[in-house]
Amino acid sequence: MIHSTPTGIPSGDAIPGRRSAPDLKALLGARAAQLEQAIDRLLPPVAGGEARLVEAMRYATLGGGKRLRGFLVIEVAALFDGPLEGAIRAGASVEMLHAYSLVHDDLPSMDDDDLRRGQPSTHRRFDEATAILAGDALQTEAFAILADPATHPDAQARIELVAALAGASGAAGMVGGQMIDMEGEGRALALPEVERLHALKTGRLIRYAAEAGAILGRAGGAQRAQLGAYGRDLGAAFQVADDVLDATESAEQLGKTAGKDAQAGKSTFVALLGIDGARAEAERLAARADQALSGFGPEADGLRALARYVVERRN
Amino acid sequence: MIHSTPTGIPSGDAIPGRRSAPDLKALLGARAAQLEQAIDRLLPPVAGGEARLVEAMRYATLGGGKRLRGFLVIEVAALFDGPLEGAIRAGASVEMLHAYSLVHDDLPSMDDDDLRRGQPSTHRRFDEATAILAGDALQTEAFAILADPATHPDAQARIELVAALAGASGAAGMVGGQMIDMEGEGRALALPEVERLHALKTGRLIRYAAEAGAILGRAGGAQRAQLGAYGRDLGAAFQVADDVLDATESAEQLGKTAGKDAQAGKSTFVALLGIDGARAEAERLAARADQALSGFGPEADGLRALARYVVERRN
Numbered sequence: 001m002i003h004s005t006p007t008g009i010p011s012g013d014a015i016p017g018r019r020s021a022p023d024l025k026a027l028l029g030a031r032a033a034q035l036e037q038a039i040d041r042l043l044p045p046v047a048g049g050e051a052r053l054v055e056a057m058r059y060a061t062l063g064g065g066k067r068l069r070g071f072l073v074i075e076v077a078a079l080f081d082g083p084l085e086g087a088i089r090a091g092a093s094v095e096m097l098h099a100y101s102l103v104h105d106d107l108p109s110m111d112d113d114d115l116r117r118g119q120p121s122t123h124r125r126f127d128e129a130t131a132i133l134a135g136d137a138l139q140t141e142a143f144a145i146l147a148d149p150a151t152h153p154d155a156q157a158r159i160e161l162v163a164a165l166a167g168a169s170g171a172a173g174m175v176g177g178q179m180i181d182m183e184g185e186g187r188a189l190a191l192p193e194v195e196r197l198h199a200l201k202t203g204r205l206i207r208y209a210a211e212a213g214a215i216l217g218r219a220g221g222a223q224r225a226q227l228g229a230y231g232r233d234l235g236a237a238f239q240v241a242d243d244v245l246d247a248t249e250s251a252e253q254l255g256k257t258a259g260k261d262a263q264a265g266k267s268t269f270v271a272l273l274g275i276d277g278a279r280a281e282a283e284r285l286a287a288r289a290d291q292a293l294s295g296f297g298p299e300a301d302g303l304r305a306l307a308r309y310v311v312e313r314r315n
Numbered sequence: 316m317i318h319s320t321p322t323g324i325p326s327g328d329a330i331p332g333r334r335s336a337p338d339l340k341a342l343l344g345a346r347a348a349q350l351e352q353a354i355d356r357l358l359p360p361v362a363g364g365e366a367r368l369v370e371a372m373r374y375a376t377l378g379g380g381k382r383l384r385g386f387l388v389i390e391v392a393a394l395f396d397g398p399l400e401g402a403i404r405a406g407a408s409v410e411m412l413h414a415y416s417l418v419h420d421d422l423p424s425m426d427d428d429d430l431r432r433g434q435p436s437t438h439r440r441f442d443e444a445t446a447i448l449a450g451d452a453l454q455t456e457a458f459a460i461l462a463d464p465a466t467h468p469d470a471q472a473r474i475e476l477v478a479a480l481a482g483a484s485g486a487a488g489m490v491g492g493q494m495i496d497m498e499g500e501g502r503a504l505a506l507p508e509v510e511r512l513h514a515l516k517t518g519r520l521i522r523y524a525a526e527a528g529a530i531l532g533r534a535g536g537a538q539r540a541q542l543g544a545y546g547r548d549l550g551a552a553f554q555v556a557d558d559v560l561d562a563t564e565s566a567e568q569l570g571k572t573a574g575k576d577a578q579a580g581k582s583t584f585v586a587l588l589g590i591d592g593a594r595a596e597a598e599r600l601a602a603r604a605d606q607a608l609s610g611f612g613p614e615a616d617g618l619r620a621l622a623r624y625v626v627e628r629r630n
Binding site: 148172 | 359361364367425452456471473474480494
């Protein structure tokens with residue numbers, strides 16, 4: 001049953017007891033399972049000539065991953081006692097957007113990656129044309145889900161989600177970052193250039209995920225800005241830590257080709273700062289993400305734990 | 316200045332005198348010029364590593380085309396005295412969505428087309444990775460434009476546009492149609508399969524364009540359905556006529572490779588119905604599109620003329 005709360009949004013089946021410091025690993029796993037189920041429901045297999053397309057979309061999105069972006073949407077929305085179902089839908093939407101970017105980035109003309117999460121990448125499992133189309137349709141589906149009233153009863157909230165996702169993922173965001181990444185191959189980029197590259201390529205979508213939770217919760221401008229800053233710093237910490245992992249862990253551990261960026265002549269944080277310097281930078285960014293949450297109480301402990309997790313993870 | 320009209324939407328600078336039978340060619344040209352200017356404004360060149368991306372997006376969308384979809388949005392919105400600026404923005408949005416589909420369809424792993432409107436296709440003028448990213452970002456931008464309050468002051472109208480565009484262009488629409496097209500290469504499809512393929516691949520987006528005008532004009536359900544039926548039949552007529560052109564006109568005339576579909580082993584309306592049969596089918600569909608407008612007065616004469624135009628055009 002849906003009823004109004006003091007925060008001004010319907011609470012539906014808001015999760016009780018989410019206000020104490022959680023066991024992050026268990027919570028990540030539980031959210032990932034909920035997101036997996038939602039994606040499975042939102043992308044049912046179809047018959048006909050387009051069956052292969054939907055099969056490829058499911059292949060690219062189902063079957064794991066950390067679901068960091070979807071987790072962020074859900075956990076930030078939970079700060080405001082938002083309805084769980086809408087947050088899971090918006091979380092599934094951002095995971096589809098993210099999956100589309102991975103499918104296209106893995107293509108032969110881009111990063112030419114044969115492995116993704118230890119499995120053949122989508123164009124290897126299917127074919128190049130199917131992978132391009134599956135990525136295209138996953139992007140579309142991400143917007144379709146946000147536009148559906150089941151995500152939030154208020155049209156204003158839904159259109160804010162659409163505008164924020166489009167801003168984060170287009171030429172001025174994620175896709176622009178991928179272009180900068182391709183353009184930068186084979187030449188040395190300075191630190192500010194590498195920072196901007198990653199702020200666009202991965203940072204903007206992670207920041208969006210935090211903002212999406214705030215939009216779902218109809219947070220005020222100040223809180224939305226704080227959560228946006230948290231998402232920005234978390235995303236930056238995540239990327240620097242990713243470079244460290246890429247330089248130090250095995251392909252088996254990562255489930256993807258290791259050392260790929262250095263081989264491709266890409267400028268990495270590790271190349272610019274050294275391993276220890278990059279580790280210290282990731283720590284600094286995670287601490288700043290934590291600091292951005294200073295206006296929130298223990299209900300944000302899951303988000304605080306996440307900031308630690310992104311710099312301590314081993315894959 | 317924007318003020319309310321009896322139709323319930325702000326009229327802004329609605330165009331006076333659009334109620335008499337227009338000279339369609341001149342009107343198409345005038346609308347195409349307005350759409351071109353809008354796209355130029357909405358996609359300004361940028362500096363930095365992503366400059367090449369935006370350059371490719373501009374290359375893929377500027378410089379002509381019939382602008383049939385954008386024209387439809389504007390002309391249907393004009394039936395309801397909608398504000399011109401919002402209709403032009405929504406028209407530019409659907410033209411970007413259409414352009415993204417052409418960029419991706421032309422890729423080597425898809426239709427492998429070197430020419431588009433007599434010019435090198437985007438991946439030939441730039442490179443494959445840039446073309447994939449430019450298509451990706453054009454899709455995103457189409458949704459970004461719809462989500463912007465400058466397109467319509469009412470969030471409900473904007474989210475309906477987003478939902479309708481996503482429904483028309485994803486796995487259950489345009490991209491699904493492209494997948495069916497690829498899957499059908501080299502084997503004989505029956506007429507109902509070919510009809511469904513095109514209803515998805517090109518029909519749904521043309522139908523969306525008519526519906527978008529109705530959404531902008533806050534048309535009631537009955538009128539929206541009539542205009543949707545018009546768009547559906549117009550799109551079908553357009554595609555059958557396209558097959559006839561592909562079989563009968565030269566590459567020079569078309570500005571793209573002629574006879575390509577037959578060479579690729581695709582089942583065409585001409586292959587199934589013969590030239591004369593396909594011409595008659597296009598006429599029948601155009602007449603049905605005209606019939607769908609029977610509830611409208613002379614203000615819809617431009618749309619009626621368009622139904623004639625799509626079956627009589629020579630490129």
